[in-house]
Structure formats: C-alpha cells, structure tokens
Amino acid sequence: MARIAVDAMGGDFAPRAPIAGALQALGALAPDHHIELVGQTAVIEAELETLLRDEFAALAHVRDRLSIVEAPEVIEMTDKPSVALRGKTNSSMVVGIKRVAEGRAHAFVSAGNTGAQMAASLVLLKLHPGLTRPAIGTIFPTASQPVLVLDVGANVDCAAEELVQFARIGTVYARALLGRDTPAVGLLSIGEEPEKGNLAVKEAHQRLLGAGVHFIGNVEGRDLPKGRCDRGPIDVVVCDGFTGNILLKFYEGIGPMLIGMVSKVAGLDAREIAGSLKELDVDEYGGAPLLGVRGVSIISHGKSSPKAIKNAIAVALRAYESGMTEEIGHRLAESMPQALATGSAT
Incomplete structure (x- = not known):
C-alpha cells in the first residue's frame, strides 16, 4: 500500500x-x-x-x-x-x-x-x-526505447564530479524504473571524441571511465532521437541543467510540429495522428523525480x-x-x- x-x-x-x-x-x-x-x-x-x-x-x-x-x-x-x-x-x-x-x-x-x-x-x-546536488531526470521518447536525461533544470552549472554523480544516480533510476539491467551511460557533448566539449565535460569523460558505471563515451544531440549511437543503445544521458533544459524544451516542441506537418501532408485529423503517436505526448510521462x-x-x-x-x-x-x-x-x-x-x- x-x-x-x-x-x-x-x-x-x-x-x-x-x-x-x-x-x-x-x-x-x-x-x-x-x-x-x-x-x-x-x-x-x-x-x-x-x-x-x-x-x-x-x-x-x-x-x-x-x-x-x-x-x-x-x-x-x-x-x-x-x-x-x-x-x-x-x-x-x-x-x-x-x-x-x-x-x-x-x-x-x-x-x-x-x-x-x-x-x-x-x-x-x-x-x-x-x-553535492540533486538532478531532475526526465524520460525522452526515441525511435527505439525511452532514454533518461539528467539534469534537465536543477543545476545551471555543473562541475565534472557532479556530472559523474548524475551518471551514478541515473544508472540506478534506469535499472529500477526502466528495467535496464546494465544501463549504458552517455555524456552529452559536441562530439564523440574525449577531447570534445567544455572543461567540465572533458574532465567528466575521464572520471566516468573509472566511475563504476557502463560508460559508452560522449554522445551528440543527434543520437537522442535515435536512442542509440554508433556504440549501441543509450539508456542514460548526462548533462548540466542549462543544456538539459534547453534540450527538454526543444523536445516538447517537436511533437506538435511533427503532428501538424503530417496532418497537413496526409490530410488527416491532427487528433487522430496524436493518438497514434502517444510517445510524443509529454503528458504521457507525467512528472520527473528529483533524484x-x-x-x-x-x-x-x-x-x-x-x-x-x-x-x-x-x-x-x-x-x-x-x-x-x-x-x-x-x-x-x-x-x-x-x-x-x-x-x-x-
């Protein structure tokens, strides 16, 4: 109960x-x-x-x-x-x-x-x-399986160690609520190479290699809609709250845009399309835990x-x-x- x-x-x-x-x-x-x-x-x-x-x-x-x-x-x-x-x-x-x-x-x-x-x-x-800080974890729909992204707004600036902490708590969330046995963790950056990104991201990359999580390296924004990168599926994406919140708001606008475009091209009722694309409806996910x-x-x-x-x-x-x-x-x-x-x- x-x-x-x-x-x-x-x-x-x-x-x-x-x-x-x-x-x-x-x-x-x-x-x-x-x-x-x-x-x-x-x-x-x-x-x-x-x-x-x-x-x-x-x-x-x-x-x-x-x-x-x-x-x-x-x-x-x-x-x-x-x-x-x-x-x-x-x-x-x-x-x-x-x-x-x-x-x-x-x-x-x-x-x-x-x-x-x-x-x-x-x-x-x-x-x-x-x-040292909590993180807001939000589920993002993808073409394959939902991905947990954190932080999406609790912390505008993050040190490298805090990004590592997010990876650890995100791994637990993915196991407990998403049923992923060995969650793959990606670090959001501007390129997959370890030397890409700002100072915090580059340092976090090195620390994550020995952090005891299944770290698959840097991932890019284009990997999120697919739910995978060239190293395999992604379960958890780690970033600072400034970047994550921008990404979240962008994602929230994608669903209505796609539904409107398909409705216009196919001549179908937008509500009918929305019903068949429930994964793009932000209301389906309800809320995000403060992890x-x-x-x-x-x-x-x-x-x-x-x-x-x-x-x-x-x-x-x-x-x-x-x-x-x-x-x-x-x-x-x-x-x-x-x-x-x-x-x-x-």
Whole structure:
C-alpha cells in the first residue's frame, strides 16, 4: 500500500487539474493505494464535489481512498524558492514534502513552483551522502526505447564530479524504473571524441571511465532521437541543467510540429495522428523525480493536465515501490564509501 501526497494548489490549472488527476489515478490504481490532496480544505472539497457530480460520477467509489490535508498557504509560480521555507511554511508544497520526510506519505507530486519544490525537498528530505546536488531526470521518447536525461533544470552549472554523480544516480533510476539491467551511460557533448566539449565535460569523460558505471563515451544531440549511437543503445544521458533544459524544451516542441506537418501532408485529423503517436505526448510521462534526495519528490510541468498528474502519480508509485531512493543511497555508498563515512550530506 502506498500513500501519495499531491499538491492540490500547485500548477497553472490548480486546483482542478491536480484533483481530477488524482481521481483518475485512483480509478486506475489497485484499491490498496491512497492519495492525499494537500491544500486549502474548502477549495478542495468544493472542486471535488463539482468534479464528481459533473465529470467523474463513475469514480465516486474512489472517494474513500482520497483524504484532504489542510495547508492554508499557496506558493505562487512567481515566488522565490526561499519563500517556500521561510515565508510560507504552511503552504501545500512544504506541508506535502514534510509528510514524506516524516514518513506519513510515501511520495509527493506537484506541478507548482519548481525552484521552491527543489529547495523544500533539499532542506526537508536532504541529499544522500556523497552527493553535492540533486538532478531532475526526465524520460525522452526515441525511435527505439525511452532514454533518461539528467539534469534537465536543477543545476545551471555543473562541475565534472557532479556530472559523474548524475551518471551514478541515473544508472540506478534506469535499472529500477526502466528495467535496464546494465544501463549504458552517455555524456552529452559536441562530439564523440574525449577531447570534445567544455572543461567540465572533458574532465567528466575521464572520471566516468573509472566511475563504476557502463560508460559508452560522449554522445551528440543527434543520437537522442535515435536512442542509440554508433556504440549501441543509450539508456542514460548526462548533462548540466542549462543544456538539459534547453534540450527538454526543444523536445516538447517537436511533437506538435511533427503532428501538424503530417496532418497537413496526409490530410488527416491532427487528433487522430496524436493518438497514434502517444510517445510524443509529454503528458504521457507525467512528472520527473528529483533524484538524489532521500525521498520521492516528483516535479510536474506547470501546465500539467489531469492526464499528466495521473501519470505523475504513477511515476511516484513506481519510484516508491521499486525502492529507487534507497537503492541510490546503497549504490553511492558502494561507489563512494568515504563520503558515507564522513557524513558529507548537505
């Protein structure tokens, strides 16, 4: 049984999208799972009543697996991350993450302020020993199999050692959630040669050779849509958050563009094409885990639809049930025992 806390006040379409997504998730999940809607009780109850009456009457039976946790404050998208901890300690985001930290919930999902969620997760959940920064890992569709890319926005600048850390935690994610036995790790660069890239990338390349991961060398942007390079399939791609976020936003624009082009050329309804190209729909992947913190914190896009929230809850459940967070700590302890001995968590 898992208990997932959902930020009912987070996102551009809150509270409707998070609440509708929670209802849809409960309709699809096994009956022993429970969802907590964290936020302003009166607002949540009113929205629940409307949704169950007008759109989701068939899901009325899941209501007893849905509880409300009062959190009177709301972190706005324009708030600075520090507000999450100092100015709005009773916000839906802080209260939800605190429930995970205290063991009262097994995971947290939010489409709210990403910077605030990162800050609250770092302080309340803390990093695994041996890590200096967390990373946001996102699944990218490819022509072959999905690829995990990290970091896609948590860290604008990264040192070489931090890129190596991302490779280690990405390897655990690919095993636990993607089912890859020996994940192949590529380092995103401007060429496959070891001497290509900026100083951090070139140093990271050398360090990854002895990092205890299946490192296949540098990969280029053109390799990602294929899901493979000339050395074989790729499971994990490592980069700094500045590069990764640009890549992510580019990817998000590719699907609608391709669907529009095919629709125009073939004379077909764009919705019909979109239905057959589900892998290009960003809502299919729902949310991305903040990897490296000692708890499951799922970050969803601010414009997440109910479908995206439903799928983000599914990601949270898989992350919890797979023991991914504990496995990351175990693998880090194996690869960097000195960090565990000195207790260098931040």
